[in-house]
Amino acid sequence: MRISELSRQSGVPVASIKYYLRKGLMPAGRAMGATLAEYGEEHVQRLRLIRALTTLGGLSIAAARDVLAEIDQPHDDPRGMLGVIHYALRTPADAGATGAEELTERVDSLVEAMDWDVSEASPHRLALAASLRELSRLGMDFGVDDLLPYATLAAAVARLDLDQIDGIEDRMALAERAAIITLLLEPVLALLRRLAQEGEARRRTAEAAAPHTA
Amino acid sequence: MRISELSRQSGVPVASIKYYLRKGLMPAGRAMGATLAEYGEEHVQRLRLIRALTTLGGLSIAAARDVLAEIDQPHDDPRGMLGVIHYALRTPADAGATGAEELTERVDSLVEAMDWDVSEASPHRLALAASLRELSRLGMDFGVDDLLPYATLAAAVARLDLDQIDGIEDRMALAERAAIITLLLEPVLALLRRLAQEGEARRRTAEAAAPHTA
DNA sequence: CAGGACTGGATAGTGTGAGTATCTAGGCTT
DNA sequence: AAGCCTAGATACTCACACTATCCAGTCCTG
Numbered sequence: 249m250r251i252s253e254l255s256r257q258s259g260v261p262v263a264s265i266k267y268y269l270r271k272g273l274m275p276a277g278r279a280m281g282a283t284l285a286e287y288g289e290e291h292v293q294r295l296r297l298i299r300a301l302t303t304l305g306g307l308s309i310a311a312a313r314d315v316l317a318e319i320d321q322p323h324d325d326p327r328g329m330l331g332v333i334h335y336a337l338r339t340p341a342d343a344g345a346t347g348a349e350e351l352t353e354r355v356d357s358l359v360e361a362m363d364w365d366v367s368e369a370s371p372h373r374l375a376l377a378a379s380l381r382e383l384s385r386l387g388m389d390f391g392v393d394d395l396l397p398y399a400t401l402a403a404a405v406a407r408l409d410l411d412q413i414d415g416i417e418d419r420m421a422l423a424e425r426a427a428i429i430t431l432l433l434e435p436v437l438a439l440l441r442r443l444a445q446e447g448e449a450r451r452r453t454a455e456a457a458a459p460h461t462a
Numbered sequence: 463m464r465i466s467e468l469s470r471q472s473g474v475p476v477a478s479i480k481y482y483l484r485k486g487l488m489p490a491g492r493a494m495g496a497t498l499a500e501y502g503e504e505h506v507q508r509l510r511l512i513r514a515l516t517t518l519g520g521l522s523i524a525a526a527r528d529v530l531a532e533i534d535q536p537h538d539d540p541r542g543m544l545g546v547i548h549y550a551l552r553t554p555a556d557a558g559a560t561g562a563e564e565l566t567e568r569v570d571s572l573v574e575a576m577d578w579d580v581s582e583a584s585p586h587r588l589a590l591a592a593s594l595r596e597l598s599r600l601g602m603d604f605g606v607d608d609l610l611p612y613a614t615l616a617a618a619v620a621r622l623d624l625d626q627i628d629g630i631e632d633r634m635a636l637a638e639r640a641a642i643i644t645l646l647l648e649p650v651l652a653l654l655r656r657l658a659q660e661g662e663a664r665r666r667t668a669e670a671a672a673p674h675t676a
Numbered sequence: 677c678a679g680g681a682c683t684g685g686a687t688a689g690t691g692t693g694a695g696t697a698t699c700t701a702g703g704c705t706t
Numbered sequence: 707a708a709g710c711c712t713a714g715a716t717a718c719t720c721a722c723a724c725t726a727t728c729c730a731g732t733c734c735t736g
Contacts, residue, residue: 251683263725266685271723276684283683283731300596302723306520309723331660364661365668372660376653382514383650388626388642390650397622398647399654401615406658408611410666412602428602430659433612434652436597436604439590440613441651444620445644446545446586447578452624454579465712477696480714485694490713497702497712516694523694 251277254287258295265295273298273313297424305431311337315431319423330426335371337431351377351384357392362399405437465491468501472509479509487512487527511638519645525551529645533637544640549585551645565591565598571606576613619651 254277255262268274274294277285294316301312314336323329355377359366366373380390409429416422468491469476482488488508491499508530515526528550537543569591573580580587594604623643630636 261725262683264723267724270685279684281683281732283685284733285684296600300600304593304596330663334656334660359657359661362658362661364657365664366657366660370657370660372653372657376650376657379518379646379650379653382518383642383646386510386514386642386646388639395654398619398651399658401618401622402651402654403658403662404615405612405655406662408615409655409659410662425602428597428600430656432593432597432600434655436590436593437612437616437651437655438648439586439593440609440616441619441623441648442548442644443573443578443580443584443586443590444576444613444617445623446548446580446584447573447576448617448620448624449544450579475696476712478694481695484714493713495703495712497714498704499713 249287251285251287254291254295258292260295260299268295268298268309271309271313273309273316297428300428300432304435306435307337307431315427319420319427321423323419323423329423330430331367331370333427333430351381354380354392354395358395358399361392361396362403364403409433463501465499465501468505468509472506474509474513482509482512482523485523485527487523487530511642514642514646518649520649521551521645529641533634533641535637537633537637543637544644545581545584547641547644565595568594568606568609572609572613575606575610576617578617623647 249257251262251265254260255265258265260268265274269276274291277287277291279285298312298316301307301315302309305312307315315333318329318333318336323332352373355373359373383390412429413422413425416425463471465476465479468474469479472479474482479488483490488505491501491505493499512526512530515521515529516523519526521529529547532543532547532550537546566587569587573587597604626643627636627639630639
């Protein structure tokens with residue numbers, strides 16, 4: 249299929265497709281001549297993934313490129329790839345690590361208490377410490393004890409996540425699924441949390457108004 | 463305190479402070495003359511909150527303005543304010559609602575199954591439907607049964623969230639806390655999830671290699 | 677086999693968001 | 707009175723994600 253057909257099927261403007269090609273988010277089509285290339289179904293799928301990563305996942309073009317490059321890499325240990333994808337995603341919260349030593353310790357205690365086998369060098373440790381420091385400066389200090397319940401729930405979520413990609417044999421498909429689960433389920437979880445907050449808030453308000461019906 | 467002192471204490475450049483004032487994120491200082499205004503500790507705090515919302519929470523200036531405006535409003539039902547804050551936050555996923563009818567039904571079933579008392583008009587319903595549709599087009603279709611375990615965990619998280627702001631009497635402080643919990647805990651939860659994923663993935667890999675030690 | 681539509685690739689332009697810098701009077705401090 | 711600092715307005719910058727033009731080269735049609 250030619251680029252105009254690819255554009256029609258995917259709904260992505262030709263100029264944007266060219267832009268993604270330039271930026272290295274998509275492999276070029278099979279060249280059939282100096283001014284002609286052949287695209288396939290996999291390109292349609294790739295465009296869908298790109299749009300999902302950027303719009304749903306909120307990734308920048310550069311971050312999406314890194315994640316896609318990781319997906320395309322053959323992985324010996326498919327499960328370990330999750331970590332690598334995570335590494336490709338610097339949260340913007342890693343700026344200003346000054347004075348986060350105490351918070352880093354807190355994160356380490358938490359990881360240990362949860363018995364999580366997480367790389368010492370994981371950027372998430374630092375990112376989490378930075379987030380906690382920011383919250384602390386806003387007057388909301390979360391100690392290990394405050395975080396443990398949240399961490400326990402996060403562990404339960406992670407188990408569900410890994411169940412989703414269990415039993416997929418094709419490595420390429422697995423890598424893609426892992427990325428989708430990690431990145432694109434995040435907004436879904438955030439939305440579920442908000443819906444739940446709204447429901448729980450109303451429940452508590454109602455109970456406060458009429459405690460006997462509880 | 464003058465603006466330069468405010469800048470020094472908060473670490474935010476004078477030009478940026480003026481920018482936030484222009485955009486309506488901060489109340490102006492008390493005018494002491496045509497070219498002089500007095501700022502207080504509350505302005506320092508406000509700047510911290512603005513920076514946290516934009517950098518940690520990833521909000522745009524416009525979204526942060528809406529949230530802050532909501533915080534500043536006096537609320538009759540402080541808990542219900544959570545919902546209002548949510549409304550001020552359109553997720554970018556609300557574009558393209560075509561063909562989401564079936565997914566909307568699915569979301570409605572889920573909300574009903576969870577017994578969440580959520581407004582019929584909540585933008586989260588539509589946003590969730592749109593996210594699910596996108597995931598479905600990527601080959602990951604989540605039915606109500608798949609979502610229920612996640613929703614149950616989300617409900618548990620929401621209970622923890624509301625516990626955090628329980629017992630705060632000052633309405634202004636409560637509004638701010640509610641916003642912080644909802645918005646700024648989100649990246650923390652995402653990081654916990656990723657740490658947990660990494661831990662769980664390694665655990666499963668290890669168990670697959672040596673099942674007898676499990 | 678000529679004309680027009682289409683193509684890949686390069687280059688340039690656009691619009692938005694989030695600041696950053698400059699300018700102009702006016703005021704405060706010593 | 708001199709030399710700052712200040713509020714407010716306006717203008718400028720920079721990155722990002724496109725979007726539009728250009729330019730040969732190619733294909734297809736009549």
